[in-house]
Amino acid sequence: MKVHAIILAAGQGTRMKSALPKVLHRVGGRPMLGRVLAAAHEAGVDVPHLVLGHSAEQVRAWLADDAAGVPVFASGGIRTVTQPQQLGTAHAVLQALPEIPDNALVVVLYGDVPLVSAATIRQLIAAAQNGLALVTLELEAPQGYGRILRDAGGRVTGIVEEKEANSEQRAIREVNTGLLAGRAKRLKRWLSKVRNDNRKQEYYLTDVVALAASDAVEIAVVAADSAGEVEGVNDPVQLAHVERALQKQQAVQLQREGLYLADPARFDLRGDLKIGRDVHIDIGCVLEGAIELGDGVVIGPYCLLRNVRLGKGTRVEAHSVLDGATAGIDCRIGPFARLRPGAQLADGVWIGNFVEIKQSNLGEGSKAAHLAYIGDASIGERVNIGAGVITCNYDGVDKYQTTIGADAFIGSDSQLIAPVAIGAGAYVAAGSTIVEDVPQNALAIARARGQKIVPDWRSRKKDHKKDRQ
Numbered sequence: 060m061k062v063h064a065i066i067l068a069a070g071q072g073t074r075m076k077s078a079l080p081k082v083l084h085r086v087g088g089r090p091m092l093g094r095v096l097a098a099a100h101e102a103g104v105d106v107p108h109l110v111l112g113h114s115a116e117q118v119r120a121w122l123a124d125d126a127a128g129v130p131v132f133a134s135g136g137i138r139t140v141t142q143p144q145q146l147g148t149a150h151a152v153l154q155a156l157p158e159i160p161d162n163a164l165v166v167v168l169y170g171d172v173p174l175v176s177a178a179t180i181r182q183l184i185a186a187a188q189n190g191l192a193l194v195t196l197e198l199e200a201p202q203g204y205g206r207i208l209r210d211a212g213g214r215v216t217g218i219v220e221e222k223e224a225n226s227e228q229r230a231i232r233e234v235n236t237g238l239l240a241g242r243a244k245r246l247k248r249w250l251s252k253v254r255n256d257n258r259k260q261e262y263y264l265t266d267v268v269a270l271a272a273s274d275a276v277e278i279a280v281v282a283a284d285s286a287g288e289v290e291g292v293n294d295p296v297q298l299a300h301v302e303r304a305l306q307k308q309q310a311v312q313l314q315r316e317g318l319y320l321a322d323p324a325r326f327d328l329r330g331d332l333k334i335g336r337d338v339h340i341d342i343g344c345v346l347e348g349a350i351e352l353g354d355g356v357v358i359g360p361y362c363l364l365r366n367v368r369l370g371k372g373t374r375v376e377a378h379s380v381l382d383g384a385t386a387g388i389d390c391r392i393g394p395f396a397r398l399r400p401g402a403q404l405a406d407g408v409w410i411g412n413f414v415e416i417k418q419s420n421l422g423e424g425s426k427a428a429h430l431a432y433i434g435d436a437s438i439g440e441r442v443n444i445g446a447g448v449i450t451c452n453y454d455g456v457d458k459y460q461t462t463i464g465a466d467a468f469i470g471s472d473s474q475l476i477a478p479v480a481i482g483a484g485a486y487v488a489a490g491s492t493i494v495e496d497v498p499q500n501a502l503a504i505a506r507a508r509g510q511k512i513v514p515d516w517r518s519r520k521k522d523h524k525k526d527r528q
């Protein structure tokens with residue numbers, strides 16, 4: 060039996076006060092809708108249907124974007140249907156139902172409830188096999204939610220929306236999360252009977268529960284893992300709240316895997332982190348994309364790491380920014396280092412403060428300890444790059460390569476005008492502007508020759524000043 064998901068995402072999202080459709084706002088670096096689709100995919104949903112409203116075109120454009128990381132479902136694409144007017148959750152589900160075969164199982168999810176887990180969706184699917192299943196939650200403060208009504212025997216008999224509830228019903232603390240599953244055929248029948256003669260004049264999806272109960276269909280209940288899992292986002296406050304819930308959950312999971320976080324409340328992961336043993340991360344770090352940190356890696360405070368792989372024992376000191384970079388074992392990076400995409404450091408490389416590296420590889424044991432720009436360069440082993448060295452890789456039109464052989468020594472404040480090659484073991488004298496290749500083991504000096512000495516300069520300056528007075 061195929062499982063279809065109907066994901067409601069037609070709401071206007073007015074309270075977000077944003078040009079971006081609500082469901083494309085990010086949680087943990089990923090659009091909320093992307094999270095819901097990923098959970099559905101992981102739970103074994105075969106065909107997802109998205110119910111879109113006002114910003115349907117922007118959402119469709121996102122779905123079509125290869126870079127969006129939308130999961131690929133076995134059944135093929137994600138189906139979308141537009142609900143031109145938001146007449147209620149039942150009306151929204153009805154937009155997608157005609158597309159779904161009678162014998163399919165249908166799970167209703169929400170584009171703005173981003174932390175729903177695959178495990179909960181799986182349990183919901185399993186619980187719906189014989190009838191209808193709901194995900195509910197016990198809350199100290201149930202305000203705003205639909206309440207679960209049960210008979211004396213504890214059987215679910217219906218859901219009453221807050222606006223329709225009497226004071227006795229409002230005291231019920233078991234609430235409807237909105238997540239629900241059942242057979243398509245039955246849902247079609249029940250939904251055709253739902254009316255909008257209520258306070259909000261909306262077609263309430265929750266009315267199907269009483270219809271199922273009166274048909275004597277079994278109504279199963281699955282408990283949500285936590286309140287955070289089923290929390291919806293309507294405004295920036297809730298968005299940040301859900302973000303924190305996710306960050307906390309991720310941090311605890313990683314700590315259990317053996318990650319040492321100086322403070323889990325000051326750690327943000329917007330992607331996937333793989334760790335070895337004894338990895339330490341100090342406060343204020345942001346990790347994005349795919350990150351791999353080998354055994355014993357230490358990340359100092361306030362670093363940004365995006366799509367980075369670091370080998371065993373490598374240390375990144377405070378305030379470094381690493382993006383699309385890899386480093387081997389026992390490297391030392393920072394403080395205040397910047398590694399840009401394509402920076403590849405072999406083992407034992409040392410990159411110090413205010414060094415920027417782009418699309419370059421540095422061989423084992425090479426060093427650039429202070430103030431340098433290395434772009435489009437291929438650098439051998441044990442090379443020393445002095446303070447202030449610049450690879451001039453760009454002539455305003457094209458980029459050019461710099462090659463530096465093993466054991467070369469590039470003196471401070473030198474400019475290497477690419478394309479240029481420095482041979483193995485060569486020396487470049489400090490302050491040189493190198494425009495031609497330097498042979499192996501040679502010394503290149505390219506600066507204004509001769510230092511002029513003007514004796515007794517100080518007193519001559521003073522005399523000059525007196526003359527002016």
Ligand code: UD1
Nearest residue numbers: 067068069070145146147148151204205235236237263264
């Ligand atoms: C709904 C439930 C309530 C539950 C709560 C959990 C109903 C009638 N009530 O209430 O029992 O406790 O969720 O958060 O279902 N949507 C559409 N099209 C529509 C209407 C809504 O796509 O015509 C989407 C909205 O974008 C939103 C979701 O459905 O993502 C929920 O709709 P909303 O109106 O916020 O329902 P609640 O009043 O919160």
Ligand code: CA
Nearest residue numbers: 171291292293
């Ligand atoms: Ca809501």
